[in-house]
Amino acid sequence: MGPAPPHPALRADLSPVGRGVPRGTIALSHIQPSMIESIVPETDASGPAVRLRGVTKTYDSGVAALGPLDLDVKSGEFVSLLGPSGCGKSTALRIIAGLAAPSTGTVELAHHDTERRGSHRIGFVFQEPTLMPWATVRDNVRLPLKLARAPATDAEMRIDAALDQVGLAEFAGAYPRELSGGMKMRVSLARALVTDPDILLMDEPFAALDEITRFRLNNDLLTLWRDLHKTVIFVTHSVFESVYLSERVIVMTARPGRIGAEFRIASTEPRGEEFRTSAEYAAFCREVSHALAPSYAGQAGA
């Protein structure tokens, strides 16, 4: 599969988000070259959609949770952050989204070039569906547009489109409690997509689902990614899921989370159920698992 064409909105230059403390030049010495098993060679003409420099997170208790972390994600790229629980991968995602402030370092996101009301640069999907139980599926998906006071007719069209994309058009009037876990996750995805974001941040979204449902959602997510050309940063603790979905897998170390290894999953076979059982897939998984092993070293029960 070739690289996805860049999103037109992302050609614009990088604009600082204005969060965190700029640190000027960041020493890269903390990542030893030997730790990086594979560097992504190709660079797209359009700049990175997300750029992290020297991002760290230290909690008030003094516990260092993350970093320093340097990360570039190309526009239209599907990147997985893979690591053990507590390695700070979710924290990294929250920092990118602006839901948490980094202790040091900078976050830059590609300029979101649209005047359309209710458009948003980032869509976020949490581990839990995080739906409003008092609102119907349709009203849940409408939320970002309502908060941005998007024009009503435009909003209705976009809600219809988003529900279509996740295959829930028939359930628009249902309440969250009436849906299965997988369907709730689809609503959550539709809500993230309704703002037509450039960047989709997903925090272990399918971790709580049964395997069959997870596989189906994996495939649907890949289809959406191909069709919509979003930049996706996908946090997971599943080697298999990360290899199956991503163009690039970033293996993180145990706390404080840093980049331990990077893999480009340049599969020759198209992603799909066939790929899941292929030798190529198994080989990637073995390699990634091997790189992940040190992150679990010393942990009880590892």
Added chain:
Amino acid sequence: MKSPQDLIRFLLPVAVFAAGLVLWEAIVRTYGIQPYVLPSPLLVLKTLVADWPILSQSLGVTLLTTLEGFVAAAVGGVVLALLFNQSKWLEYSLFPYAVVLQVTPVIAIAPLLLIYLQQQTAVIVCAWIVAFFPVLSNTTLGLNSVDRNLAGLFQLYGASRLQTLLFLKLPAALPYILGGLRIAGGLSLIGAVVAEIAAGSAGAGSGLAFRIAESGYRLNIPRMFAALLLLSLAGIVIYGLLALVSHLLLRRWHESALGKES
């Protein structure tokens, strides 16, 4: 009534009630107890019918007081909780006094209020004092129980404070608010009754509680029982109405209002 089990659950307390009445009636007749000591249930019922004009008027007065106290408690409790939620300083400054009002027995405050306020106002204030705290504390709890990730989502999409309040915090707090209101309904009746009794001794008033006190002085025990019965029924109806409102508002989405089978 879906199953025999449900029918039994409904019939058992009714049977106990009927048996109690029959036993009461039998004891009064057997021992020839005078009505000013213990009236029989039948006599209470007769008195209720005979005194209906005076009792119904008193019932209306008490219910009106209760309603006014309840509305004041509901509005006051929710508004205060919203203010506390918006400003920690306000909460730190005022919350201790809300607790003080709550823990001081209203029966002890009522005579004071009757000195400084007009009687009708004092009665409503009493009902308010007793009833507002559960609304305040439940609403506060509800506003603080918002899903952290949902709050993050509102932050991500740049929601204003007002939007977060209207579209997130208030709906999330609704089940808690309704729980508080259900308690407040019964409490505002209690507040009204306490204040009426306190005011009654000051010489005026015509609520049901006043009728009870008055009948006591006159040894009109059957009317005391009849008024008590009305008060009790009023409390049950208030609770039932509020439970119904709560059910209607929450039935589509909240766990508390869902049937066991779903």
